[in-house]
Amino acid sequence: xxxxxxxxxxxxxxxxxxxxxxxxxxxxxxxxxxxxxxxxxxxxxxxxxxxxxxxxxxxxxxxxxxxxxxxxxxxxxxxxxxxxxxxxxxxxxxxxxxxxxxxxxxxxxxxx
Amino acid sequence: xxxxxxxxxxxxxxxxxxxxxxxxxxxxxxxxxxxxxxxxxxxxxxxxxxxxxxxxxxxxxxxxxxxxxxxxxxxxxxxxxxxxxxxxxxxxxxxxxxxxxxxxxxxxxxxx
Amino acid sequence: xxxxxxxxxxxxxxxxxxxxxxxxxxxxxxxxxxxxxxxxxxxxxxxxxxxxxxxxxxxxxxxxxxxxxxxxxxxxxxxxxxxxxxxxxxxxxxxxxxxxxxxxxxxxxxxx
Numbered sequence: 001x002x003x004x005x006x007x008x009x010x011x012x013x014x015x016x017x018x019x020x021x022x023x024x025x026x027x028x029x030x031x032x033x034x035x036x037x038x039x040x041x042x043x044x045x046x047x048x049x050x051x052x053x054x055x056x057x058x059x060x061x062x063x064x065x066x067x068x069x070x071x072x073x074x075x076x077x078x079x080x081x082x083x084x085x086x087x088x089x090x091x092x093x094x095x096x097x098x099x100x101x102x103x104x105x106x107x108x109x110x111x112x
Numbered sequence: 113x114x115x116x117x118x119x120x121x122x123x124x125x126x127x128x129x130x131x132x133x134x135x136x137x138x139x140x141x142x143x144x145x146x147x148x149x150x151x152x153x154x155x156x157x158x159x160x161x162x163x164x165x166x167x168x169x170x171x172x173x174x175x176x177x178x179x180x181x182x183x184x185x186x187x188x189x190x191x192x193x194x195x196x197x198x199x200x201x202x203x204x205x206x207x208x209x210x211x212x213x214x215x216x217x218x219x220x221x222x223x224x
Numbered sequence: 225x226x227x228x229x230x231x232x233x234x235x236x237x238x239x240x241x242x243x244x245x246x247x248x249x250x251x252x253x254x255x256x257x258x259x260x261x262x263x264x265x266x267x268x269x270x271x272x273x274x275x276x277x278x279x280x281x282x283x284x285x286x287x288x289x290x291x292x293x294x295x296x297x298x299x300x301x302x303x304x305x306x307x308x309x310x311x312x313x314x315x316x317x318x319x320x321x322x323x324x325x326x327x328x329x330x331x332x333x334x335x336x
Contacts, residue, residue, distance in 0.1 A: 003324045008129070008224060017232070017266055021320050024297045028321035042129055042224070073136045096133050096222055097140035100115045103220035108327035110320055111223045111335045112232060112266070120241070120336060154241055154336070185248050208245050208334055209252035212227045215332035223335045 002035040004107040010043025019057045021112045026064055041071035041095030048089045055086055062088040071095030114147040116219040122155025131169045133224045138176055153183035153207030160201045167198055174200040183207030226259040228331040234267025243281045245336045265295035265319030272313045279310055286312040295319030
């Protein structure tokens with residue numbers, strides 16, 4: 001099974017929750033997980049910046065096979081560029097487009 | 113592909129985000145979008161009232177083919193009627209029923 | 225059709241909304257509902273504790289066929305045990321695993 005986590009909030013407590021939720025899914029031995037994605041847009045950008053409090057945990061999740069995707073629209077017109085993101089994070093054309101595409105491919109949607 | 117946006121919050125910042133998210137999906141040239149719906153319930157009602165700060169943008173989205181749907185339960189027992197909504201907004205029996213129906217028809221779910 | 229409600233917030237207003245949303249779906253005569261589940265994790269735990277303000281309503285929903293599921297990870301390491309939950313609530317290995325499994329079985333996802 002596959003799941004995509006959607007994160008759009010800049011509340012620091014929610015950053016920790018998203019990271020914890022994804023780890024919980026990977027750790028759940030009762031379910032066979034093929035693929036997990038994280039899509040950030042709006043305030044969710046803070047979680048995927050290199051300055052993120054959860055940088056180590058995000059890198060661990062990427063090491064475990066999670067694909068982390070940042071919406072390009074969110075950083076357009078800001079001084080944030082791809083270089084400011086955690087290494088391994090991919091830019092996608094739009095977060096909402098990616099969420100639509102992944103669900104169309106059979107990913108379950110989870111908004112922590 | 114098809115997507116339904118669910119909006120249930122009366123935070124003005126979120127009204128703007130929902131509208132921006134839907135426009136971003138329509139503008140994303142990397143994805144072939146057949147249909148987009150917006151379902152409002154609870155505090156999301158404020159976005160679809162004729163007095164909404166985002167009235168012009170909602171009308172633009174409807175012009176671009178988005179179907180905007182307001183939950184009847186939310187306005188039941190209030191002094192808001194269909195006439196108080198932005199022109200073109202449809203009333204649905206329940207927001208949650210509509211969200212279930214649309215996902216059953218293959219719409220991806222997005223809660224901005 | 226089938227739907228799963230995801231509740232992860234400890235805002236008392238949202239507890240009431242979740243319960244109301246589920247009742248609205250069951251009451252919607254325009255849609256044929258086979259199964260409804262509620263999955264609580266993070267702050268959503270408060271809704272499913274025996275001390276919950278919505279205890280009676282949750283018991284009514286369970287009587288009407290709703291399955292209420294509490295994430296085990298949320299209570300791990302706390303002094304809350306299964307005995308502290310409303311009677312009839314089931315513990316699941318992880319809330320996010322259950323949300324993935326149910327969507328894979330065709331449940332629509334709703335985050336009130």
